[in-house]
Amino acid sequence: MYVVKRLFRLMDPCCVHVNSRLQQQLCMHISLLFIFLFMFSKKNIFIQVTASPVTDCLHPLHRKFTRLPHLAGTEQNLRYAEQIRKEWLEFGLDSVEMVPYDVLLSYPNKSQPNYISIVDQLGSEVFNTSLAEPVPAGYEDVSNIVPPYSAFSAKGQPEGDLVYVNYGRTEDFFQLEREMGINVTGKIVIVRYGKIFRGNKVKNAMLAGAKGIIMFSDPADYWAAGVQPYPDGWNLPGGGAQRGNVLNLNGAGDPLTPGYPAKEYTYRFSLEDAVGLPKIPVHPIGFHDAIHLLKKVRMNIHTNNQLTRIYNVIGRIRGALEPDRYVILGGHRDAWVFGGIDPMSGAAVVHETVRSAGRLLSKGWRPRRTLIFASWDAEEFGLQGSTEWAEDNAKLLQERAVAYINADSAIEGMYTLRVDCTPSLHTLVYDITKQVTSPEEGEEGVSLYDSWHKRDNWTNDRDAPRINKLGSGSDFEAYFIRLGIAAGRARYTKNKITERYSSYPVYHSVYETFEIVERFYDPSFKRLRAVAQVRGGLIFQLADSLLLPLDVNQYADSLRKYAKSIAQLAQRHPEQMKMYEVSFDSLFSAVENFTIAARDFHERLQTLNREDPLQVRVMNDQLMYLERAFIDPLGLPGRPFYRHVIFAPSSHNKYAGESFPGIYDALFDIENSADPEKAWEEVKRQISIAAFTVHSTAMTLTPPA
Incomplete structure (x- = not known):
């Protein structure tokens, strides 16, 4: 096998140290060798060819x-x-x-840069955050380096008291209000990056009534122990800041054409009606600037949103x-x-x-x-x-x-x-x-x-x-x-x-x-x-592959784990489940039906006549369309473009995946619901949707009529 890899290396155009004549001499031998490999090791050939x-x-x-x-x-x-x-x-x-x-x-305004100020009692700016990051060595002459900014931030110059809200998670705002009695309405909040998607932080700040949000990379979250900052190591220098968009699109794509391709002929919403844009100014800073921020600050945000x-x-x-x-x-x-x-x-x-x-x-x-x-x-x-x-x-x-x-x-x-x-x-x-x-x-x-x-x-x-x-x-x-x-x-x-x-x-x-x-x-x-x-x-x-290498039994195993996990989450509220007659029996039954259908399908796959192209096509189509069957065309509540009933991003952290997201979202913070009966009715509705979807998907694995 070493010889095989070496031959492919010699023929590679990237390896310029080999003269072209030698490459030509090898081509015929490699072609024959390729045919041999293709016939007897088709499964491994891609990995072998790319190895060297x-x-x-x-x-x-x-x-x-x-x-x-x-x-x-x-x-x-x-x-x-x-x-x-x-x-x-x-x-x-x-x-x-x-x-x-x-x-x-969305781009920064070149003539009006974004920054944060500390203001004194007279409203004068006594400290301004950096307008750009210190450029690393070797890149001093590079132009068009965009300064740190939060794409799609609202414009504005809000001024107010600064409140620290940890990571800006839902639970952080809950703790601030419920346990500490601090209301951030009309305040500017500062949060550290990490744990959840930055857009979720902005959404949480908006829901809490904040009029602006500042984000920074805390060394506790963005420094590896014992490692120097760049260029001597791979840690973030104090002047570094994280760029990123702060949208809450929930799968919509272009904010002006949600659900449809952004072609020239496509109808576009106005900026005021665009999907997912934040309504408050947002800005990222480095931790060297963050340590200077005191009680009262002013945000100066002039980011432009434009059709591009x-x-x-x-x-x-x-x-x-x-x-x-x-x-x-x-x-x-x-x-x-x-x-x-x-x-x-x-x-x-x-x-x-x-x-x-x-x-x-x-x-x-x-x-x-x-x-x-x-x-x-x-x-x-x-x-x-x-x-x-x-x-x-x-x-x-x-x-x-x-x-x-x-x-x-x-x-x-x-x-x-x-x-x-x-x-x-x-x-x-x-x-x-x-x-x-x-x-x-x-x-x-x-x-x-x-x-x-x-x-x-x-x-x-x-x-x-x-x-x-x-x-x-x-x-x-x-x-x-x-x-x-x-x-x-x-x-x-x-x-x-x-x-x-x-x-x-x-x-x-x-x-x-x-x-x-x-x-x-x-x-x-x-x-x-x-x-x-x-x-x-x-x-x-x-x-x-002749037969698609998709494993339905693995899906069945995962569904059993996910159903058990979401039921255990609900069972943290046993009295309410009893009071409102909440049961997961229908979901467990549907998962069992899916498991049986998957097992039967797998057995038929083992005995399939692989020489019959029609039988192969039918089984492959069932495998291919399996994932499609988990799609609900109505989407998740409040998130119509998230349509997968088994998997979706968490409503509280876009980066994290949740299983049975409709049920999970209905259960979130349910103990503090203003209308418990209505909240538990939604849990029951989501269980029924999940049970129906899993049962219907199981039917797609049955033999054709």
Whole structure:
């Protein structure tokens, strides 16, 4: 096998140290070798082909796309889109197109910068926060670095007393009001980043009556112990601040065209009626500025919201036998500044995967199903590029999409793998990671699966590594939660026990550069290679397996756990459940029906005549449409674009995924409801919706009439 890998390395165009004549001499031998591998090791070929050359290409590729700032809607991001389109065509994709949308984006006012002031009793400003971050060495001459700001903040110059509200979570505001008797109405609140999505913090502040909100990265949440600030280490310098959007879209996409693609002909709401925009000024600062803020402050926020054209890049490899079945690999390329980790560590993986797929095409391979590759724009502004394309192609995708694999940041830590996906993908993830080698020093010859299992701090007595539920905060949202397409994501992450900071410290700051990855996160680029192999392995198996590698029994196992968990949450209120006659029997019965149907389906799958294309197609369609059956067209209460009955982002933290979200939201803080009877009636209604959906989905697994 070493010889095989070495031969593929020699033929790789990235390896310029090999002369072209030698490459030509090897081509014939490699073609024959490829045929041998394809015939006898089809399951492993994608991983084998990418094993050696990928690190050599990822390094310069990552450097190329992180040299300059490329905020969504800017000329540089458009240039990157054009470059990606050109190179994907050169790699050999059947078609590549740039798809534009006109969406609402948000930028700082260059002539009126945003800042926070301390004001004295006369109203004079006695201290102002920094207007920009200190630029890292080597980037002093780079222009168009956008200063820290909160995208879509309301304009305004509110002045008032400052109140600290911890992380700005619902429970933090509850504690302030219920236990401490502090009312923030008419006040400006300051919160630290972490724990929940920043947009949820802003929503909570608005609901509490605050007239402005300031956010900062506390060293307690964004500093790793014993690590120096950048450039001497990978911690956030005191002058660094986290950019980010503060929308509450709940899956709507463009705030002006919720539910529909932002094309030229599309009707648009006015700014006053736009979906999800905050009504109060918001601004992020560094912790060096935060320590100076005293009792009374003034916010000076002049951010502009404006209609802007964005561009997705969509590439396709037409399937040989089932061209009407789509497997999608998508990740965004827009970044707040350089995007060293978010998103370009992931975008480089997509680019390399496309190149590897093109290399396979040149050797005669073609996938059974169509592969679609996507470079999304404007993810940082509320997942807009991916959502608009999903809306634009919703009817087609609902009919034809098999799976969506997300390719955002590939490396957010230096410890182990993290996977979030729908339960039907669990078995495939485990199979692929058993074939990939661990990138960690001292683990030569150890599989990524075994390394992940050993390092997974949440595993305890589990017999397999933990796989997380999908929440939101990245481009899979519309595909999974609105359209019901099986989805997953994989990336390298931190040690959750010893590294307690909320995110990687330099997240969305100017210090998120190529150098921080090269020097600290992945000097050998072996972790990125491992992630590339997992993501590539997922799409290859989904696109090329005779039978779709989706496991219905895994879904049944997960449903049993989720139903038990949500029932236990409700049983914290035994007296109320008895008083209002609340029962989970119907849900448990539906889950049992699903379990039986899944078991029967799996048994039929084992005895399927694989030589009969009609039987194969019928079973594959049942597998593909399984996720679709969990979609409720009416959506969740107050969140019509979140339609998945089993999974949705938490109402109180967009980043976190909840199971049976309708029931969970109905139970949240129910003990403090002003109308307990009405609240428990809603719990009963949500249980009935969940039971109906699970039972109906079980029916889709039964044999055709």
